Amino acid sequence: xxxxxxxxxxxxxxxxxxxxxxxxxxxxxxxxxxxxxxxxxxxxxxxxxxxxxxxxxxxxxxxxxxxxxxxxxxxxxxxxxxxxxxxxxxxxxxxxxxxxxxxxxxxxxxxxxxxxxxxxxxxxxxxxxxxxxxxxxxxxxxxxxxxxxxxxxxxxxxxxxxxxxxxxxxxxxxxxxxxxxxxxxxxxxxxxxxx
Amino acid sequence: xxxxxxxxxxxxxxxxxxxxxxxxxxxxxxxxxxxxxxxxxxxxxxxxxxxxxxxxxxxxxxxxxxxxxxxxxxxxxxxxxxxxxxxxxxxxxxxxxxxxxxxxxxxxxxxxxxxxxxxxxxxxxxxxxxxxxxxxxxxxxxxxxxxxxxxxxxxxxxxxxxxxxxxxxxxxxxxxxxxxxxxxxxxxxxxxxxxxxxxxxxxxxxxxxxxxxxxxxxxxxxxxxxxxxxxxxxxxxxxxxxxxxxxxxxxxxxxxxxxxxxxxxxxxxxxxxxxxxxxxxxxxxxxxxxxxxxxxxxxxxxxxxxxxxxxxxxxxxxxxxxxxxxxxxxxxxxxxxxxxxxxxxxxxxxxxxxxxxxxxxxxxxxxxxxxxxxxxxxxxxxxxxxxxxxxxxxxxxxxxxxxxxxxxxxxxxxxxxxxxxxxxxxxxxxxxxxxxxxxxxxxxxxxxxxxxxxxxxxxxxxxxxxxxxxxxxxxxxxxxxxxxxxxxxxxxxxxxxxxxxxxxxxxxxxxxxxxxxxxxxxxxxxxxxxxxxxxxxxxxxxxxxxxxxxxxxxxxxxxxxxxxxxxxxxxxxxxxxxxxxxxxxxxxxxxxxxxxxxxxxxxxxxxxxxxxxxxxxxxxxxxxxxxxxxxxxxxxxxxxxxxxxxx
Numbered sequence: 001x002x003x004x005x006x007x008x009x010x011x012x013x014x015x016x017x018x019x020x021x022x023x024x025x026x027x028x029x030x031x032x033x034x035x036x037x038x039x040x041x042x043x044x045x046x047x048x049x050x051x052x053x054x055x056x057x058x059x060x061x062x063x064x065x066x067x068x069x070x071x072x073x074x075x076x077x078x079x080x081x082x083x084x085x086x087x088x089x090x091x092x093x094x095x096x097x098x099x100x101x102x103x104x105x106x107x108x109x110x111x112x113x114x115x116x117x118x119x120x121x122x123x124x125x126x127x128x129x130x131x132x133x134x135x136x137x138x139x140x141x142x143x144x145x146x147x148x149x150x151x152x153x154x155x156x157x158x159x160x161x162x163x164x165x166x167x168x169x170x171x172x173x174x175x176x177x178x179x180x181x182x183x184x185x186x187x188x189x190x191x192x193x194x195x
Numbered sequence: 196x197x198x199x200x201x202x203x204x205x206x207x208x209x210x211x212x213x214x215x216x217x218x219x220x221x222x223x224x225x226x227x228x229x230x231x232x233x234x235x236x237x238x239x240x241x242x243x244x245x246x247x248x249x250x251x252x253x254x255x256x257x258x259x260x261x262x263x264x265x266x267x268x269x270x271x272x273x274x275x276x277x278x279x280x281x282x283x284x285x286x287x288x289x290x291x292x293x294x295x296x297x298x299x300x301x302x303x304x305x306x307x308x309x310x311x312x313x314x315x316x317x318x319x320x321x322x323x324x325x326x327x328x329x330x331x332x333x334x335x336x337x338x339x340x341x342x343x344x345x346x347x348x349x350x351x352x353x354x355x356x357x358x359x360x361x362x363x364x365x366x367x368x369x370x371x372x373x374x375x376x377x378x379x380x381x382x383x384x385x386x387x388x389x390x391x392x393x394x395x396x397x398x399x400x401x402x403x404x405x406x407x408x409x410x411x412x413x414x415x416x417x418x419x420x421x422x423x424x425x426x427x428x429x430x431x432x433x434x435x436x437x438x439x440x441x442x443x444x445x446x447x448x449x450x451x452x453x454x455x456x457x458x459x460x461x462x463x464x465x466x467x468x469x470x471x472x473x474x475x476x477x478x479x480x481x482x483x484x485x486x487x488x489x490x491x492x493x494x495x496x497x498x499x500x501x502x503x504x505x506x507x508x509x510x511x512x513x514x515x516x517x518x519x520x521x522x523x524x525x526x527x528x529x530x531x532x533x534x535x536x537x538x539x540x541x542x543x544x545x546x547x548x549x550x551x552x553x554x555x556x557x558x559x560x561x562x563x564x565x566x567x568x569x570x571x572x573x574x575x576x577x578x579x580x581x582x583x584x585x586x587x588x589x590x591x592x593x594x595x596x597x598x599x600x601x602x603x604x605x606x607x608x609x610x611x612x613x614x615x616x617x618x619x620x621x622x623x624x625x626x627x628x629x630x631x632x633x634x635x636x637x638x639x640x641x642x643x644x645x646x647x648x649x650x651x652x653x654x655x656x657x658x659x660x661x662x663x664x665x666x667x668x669x670x671x672x673x674x675x676x677x678x679x680x681x682x683x684x685x686x687x688x689x690x691x692x693x694x695x696x697x698x699x700x701x702x703x704x705x706x707x708x709x710x711x712x713x714x715x716x717x718x719x720x721x722x723x724x725x726x727x728x729x730x731x732x733x734x735x736x737x738x739x740x741x742x743x744x745x746x747x748x749x750x751x752x753x754x755x756x757x758x759x760x761x762x763x764x765x766x767x768x769x770x771x772x773x774x775x776x777x778x779x780x781x782x783x784x785x786x787x788x789x790x791x792x793x794x795x796x797x798x799x800x801x802x803x804x805x806x807x808x809x810x811x812x813x814x815x816x817x818x819x820x821x822x823x824x825x826x827x828x829x830x831x832x833x834x835x836x837x838x839x840x841x842x
Binding site: 031034035038042129130133134136137140141144145147148151152 | 304307308311312314315316318319320321362366465466468
């Protein structure tokens with residue numbers, strides 16, 4: 001009699017623990033999804049900032065038309081790239097196109113800021129300082145959202161690969177997530193935004 | 196650094212400490228049970244001759260269970276009360292401490308940056324963006340997070356922090372605070388403080404009982420004597436157990452809090468992937484004139500959530516809610532040398548109050564350390580003012596120079612003058628450096644003193660400096676830092692540092708430290724074998740041998756002779772002097788300073804062997820010996836200083 005009761009209590013404990021583990025894994029998986037959404041949000045934000053930046057420097061940098069146009073062009077390419085990638089995040093090719101476009105946008109922005117060094121009025125301009133801070137923070141946010149995504153992936157993968165989580169993961173078919181990797185050191189670097 | 200491993204270690208230690216805390220609470224309840232049991236036995240009286248504890252337990256087991264439950268319920272209710280008092284969420288705490296919520300952030304670029312950094316860290320940590328507060332009236336550097344949940348959390352930063360930190364440092368600090376939110380440190384701490392409050396109430400109850408008894412004593416009759424004993428037992432028992440429990444609980448709570456700080460530091464690195472940011476912030480806190488002191492009352496309640504120790508009182512050691520800054524820096528893979536600290540203090544305007552509140556922690560001397568075997572001998576106090584070491588210098592210097600060296604207003608100029616180079620082109624460059632530092636008057640005076648000193652023999656530089664020490668000690672911290680700034684500029688301009696320059700700057704630095712912490716005791720390492728300091732000893736002996744001897748061969752011989760004298764059986768490293776010998780020397784002497792006093796004296800004796808190997812000890816050797824002894828806190832008998840060459 002008491003043996004049966006003990007067995008039932010242990011069984012209940014195991015079931016409750018299993019449910020808790022399952023919920024934890026679902027939470028981790030949602031963290032990974034959210035991490036990816038964040039990257040998307042931050043990239044869009046950067047694209048939205050650029051027209052305003054161009055507008056405010058245009059007056060000062062009349063002789064740098066080419067650079068300004070290069071920034072606008074790179075931005076527009078990145079926007080279309082992002083749209084294509086967002087439509088089908090699983091497609092590796094569209095992701096590669098997007099990362100290439102983002103790369104050239106970063107490069108164009110870097111050149112713009114380097115040229116701006118030569119314009120003292122512009123350097124002191126409040127709008128410009130504001131934009132500089134905004135771009136710095138957005139670049140950081142892009143980098144941090146990538147990093148947070150990868151941290152989330154690591155936490156999730158640890159959760160489903162380590163015992164006893166691995167049992168639950170096997171049961172309910174949790175598949176491991178892949179890290180977001182940037183191929184070269186160069187691409188990892190956001191341009192130095194400095195005045 | 197491996198921040199994931201460090202986080203794991205801090206979490207494990209926290210768990211262990213929480214277990215200890217729980218055991219402590221259980222022990223307190225058990226102790227109180229015993230007090231009640233004794234009281235109960237007294238009330239029952241001695242009915243039977245053979246009192247049997249087992250049968251007593253059997254009769255009263257339900258009573259004891261009830262008593263335990265009552266105590267537990269009491270502590271639980273007290274905790275609940277404490278928690279309700281803090282229910283307002285993080286924002287309420289921040290407002291209570293004088294924070295204003297950031298709303299129109301566009302106006303102030305510093306605030307704008309803060310908002311951006313908080314948003315960045317929210318992304319990096321995967322938390323929602325908390326409410327952001329700025330404590331406008333706090334000029335100290337600090338920041339805190341408050342709130343039970345990630346949903347109602349708030350982050351507050353002092354105005355001082357906004358002004359002083361650069362973007363990376365601010366990021367590190369905010370990342371640290373996000374870790375407190377993410378790991379639920381506020382909730383954890385409330386759960387620890389609640390029972391602590393209950394235990395404190397128990398101790399208070401005991402004291403109330405004792406006080407009440409004092410008042411009714413006059414009315415006591417013979418029959419009531421037994422009752423009084425019982426009440427007194429209860430009163431004393433509750434007071435003592437409550438007090439001990441409260442103390443023990445506080446110790447454990449502080450230890451847990453320190454682990455959470457390490458966890459938060461490691462997490463900040465995880466979020467920012469940049470250990471330099473948070474290390475820079477910690478270093479600036481060490482240097483900032485107000486330290487991390489918070490003026491507002493009531494910061495004790497949130498002390499565990501702050502970025503750095505918030506109270507100015509000497510909360511050191513076991514009751515500190517934050518680990519020493521030096522240890523936090525060490526775990527981040529950084530260390531703060533005294534030179535760097537002084538530079539930071541100068542950069543930040545090193546005025547007024549020094550970094551005193553945290554200074555003790557920076558230098559890593561545990562306060563009240565029982566290891567100290569001797570009190571620091573300060574450079575000037577090593578020599579009796581009347582000792583005739585100064586006799587030769589007194590007979591040669593002019594009355595004007597004598598007065599200048601004793602006057603706090605002019606002693607700095609004499610020190611500057613001592614550093615001016617005899618070569619005219621170098622001296623011109625030095626004077627222009629002084630002018631750049633904005634001290635035209637000092638330039639003129641220093642040049643004037645230089646003319647007087649220039650006539651002196653070089654062997655009188657050190658005695659003259661010794662004369663200047665008492666006046667330098669009387670300077671304010673501000674003046675001392677300013678003087679050190681000039682000295683540092685004059686020494687480093689030609690990239691070569693000679694023995695006298697080294698001596699002057701290091702002894703000046705030591706005076707500054709000692710006037711900041713007059714009663715600092717030197718921590719002594721016990722049972723350290725000399726061979727562990729092979730490298731350090733090699734550095735010091737090399738420098739001395741190299742400076743004292745013309746040829747490399749003679750230097751090598753003197754070097755070996757000194758170390759042989761120290762200990763013949765070890766394999767000492769070969770003579771080697773790096774270009775940056777002063778930095779290596781600083782590190783070496785700092786380590787050797789931890790040796791036992793007797794061992795240090797042997798080291799100094801061996802150094803004298805090296806210095807005297809060529810049968811005559813010159814000025815440079817004397818100067819080097821003087822600074823080595825000074826920095827190692829070994830009193831140098833004056834006869835060695837007096838033993839100047841007579842040509």
